[in-house]
Amino acid sequence: MGRAPCCDKANVKKGPWSPEEDAKLKSYIEQNGTGGNWIALPQKIGLKRCGKSCRLRWLNYLRPNIKHGGFSEEEDNLICNLYISIGSRWSIIAAQLPGRTDNDIKNYWNTRLKKKLLGKQRKEHQARRGCNLKQETKRGNENSNMVAGNNINNENPYWPELPVLAPVPYSNAEQRFNNHAAIRKFLIKLGGRFSEDNHLINDGTNLHQFPVDMSSTPPIYEQSLDIPSSSRDALNNSNAQFAQTLYNNLDGTDLQALQGQNNLQAELGEMAYSNPQRLDGLEFFYEEDMLNNKLGTVSGEGVGWGDMSSLVCPPVAPSYEDMQQGMLQESAFHDLRYPGIH
DNA sequence: AAAGTACTCAACCGCGACTAT
DNA sequence: AATAGTCGCGGTTGAGTACTT
Numbered sequence: 001m002g003r004a005p006c007c008d009k010a011n012v013k014k015g016p017w018s019p020e021e022d023a024k025l026k027s028y029i030e031q032n033g034t035g036g037n038w039i040a041l042p043q044k045i046g047l048k049r050c051g052k053s054c055r056l057r058w059l060n061y062l063r064p065n066i067k068h069g070g071f072s073e074e075e076d077n078l079i080c081n082l083y084i085s086i087g088s089r090w091s092i093i094a095a096q097l098p099g100r101t102d103n104d105i106k107n108y109w110n111t112r113l114k115k116k117l118l119g120k121q122r123k124e125h126q127a128r129r130g131c132n133l134k135q136e137t138k139r140g141n142e143n144s145n146m147v148a149g150n151n152i153n154n155e156n157p158y159w160p161e162l163p164v165l166a167p168v169p170y171s172n173a174e175q176r177f178n179n180h181a182a183i184r185k186f187l188i189k190l191g192g193r194f195s196e197d198n199h200l201i202n203d204g205t206n207l208h209q210f211p212v213d214m215s216s217t218p219p220i221y222e223q224s225l226d227i228p229s230s231s232r233d234a235l236n237n238s239n240a241q242f243a244q245t246l247y248n249n250l251d252g253t254d255l256q257a258l259q260g261q262n263n264l265q266a267e268l269g270e271m272a273y274s275n276p277q278r279l280d281g282l283e284f285f286y287e288e289d290m291l292n293n294k295l296g297t298v299s300g301e302g303v304g305w306g307d308m309s310s311l312v313c314p315p316v317a318p319s320y321e322d323m324q325q326g327m328l329q330e331s332a333f334h335d336l337r338y339p340g341i342h
Numbered sequence: 343a344a345a346g347t348a349c350t351c352a353a354c355c356g357c358g359a360c361t362a363t
Numbered sequence: 364a365a366t367a368g369t370c371g372c373g374g375t376t377g378a379g380t381a382c383t384t
Contacts, residue, residue: 015352015353016352107351
């Protein structure tokens with residue numbers, strides 16, 4: 001038995017909203033709120049739209065103080081940080097960016113930010129590769145045993161040489177992705193806002209909360225956010241120490257809860273191992289040849305990560321460079337903890 | 343100038359979570 | 364406790380636009 005449709009699909013208009021529809025919806029909600037029921041709302045105001053569609057239109061476009069486009073460098077960094085930490089939890093990420101909608105951020109990430117990162121990484125990779133090739137040709141066999149991973153102190157290793165982490169043997173993978181409470185706690189420690197912090201409009205439901213006056217909303221990670229000024233400055237400066245500061249501020253429970261959340265590379269490794277197709281669109285975190293060459297070598301038995309709770313969280317990377325560097329450090333970290341295990 | 347391709351973003355869809363009964 | 368209704372989220376689609384050939 002299938003799921004009951006939320007509305008009469010046959011009598012519902014789809015596609016772009018007309019200015020008249022927008023005006024109708026906007027003025028009604030501004031005057032009366034949603035009445036706590038989106039499904040019933042369109043009939044009330046004579047709109048031939050699905051309630052879900054009305055909700056989406058309001059949240060993503062009509063509600064006051066929505067910002068579109070023009071993401072700042074700070075916002076870019078914040079999105080990247082949070083994506084690395086918690087993955088594609090767009091609503092949580094959006095909660096950290098006043099005036100931005102989850103849909104906007106999702107689109108921005110998928111269409112630009114991801115490519116921006118990939119472009120940077122590729123560029124640097126090619127530069128390094130070219131450099132390495134030159135040097136290797138020069139040296140000939142002299143340094144044949146020199147692999148990129150061994151010169152980590154001098155320059156970043158060539159990506160494909162990085163170890164791919166073994167699949168993480170989670171017994172309850174789903175729970176790992178659904179620990180909202182932990183994420184929430186983490187974000188509050190970051191200084192994040194949740195719906196409780198926002199004002200309600202008209203009907204007092206939690207369906208359409210937003211700061212009443214966005215124009216007075218302070219810049220990201222400034223005065224509105226109750227985090228140590230050191231952390232704030234660090235973030236705004238894209239300082240790599242920011243992440244460490246955050247982690248220092250977390251207690252053991254937070255760390256434990258987050259350990260399954262923020263190891264993106266491990267997660268990708270796991271995904272690639274169990275279901276390579278799921279990596280579509282995330283290749284940019286690896287190089288293609290890395291995926292092709294290495295993933296096949298990951299043993300089904302794998303090397304267990306053992307007790308995840310004893311694993312120290314690697315820091316969140318606050319900028320593109322740091323993000324890339326962070327992955328390298330993560331690998332180096334893995335090497336340190338599990339020498340010889342790749 | 344036309345055709346083909348790539349990109350953007352608003353909107354849709356399906357499903358898990360939550361709530362009321 | 365079970366069920367139904369609704370919400371909210373993340374993934375995906377596709378129309379419109381911009382860019383390239």
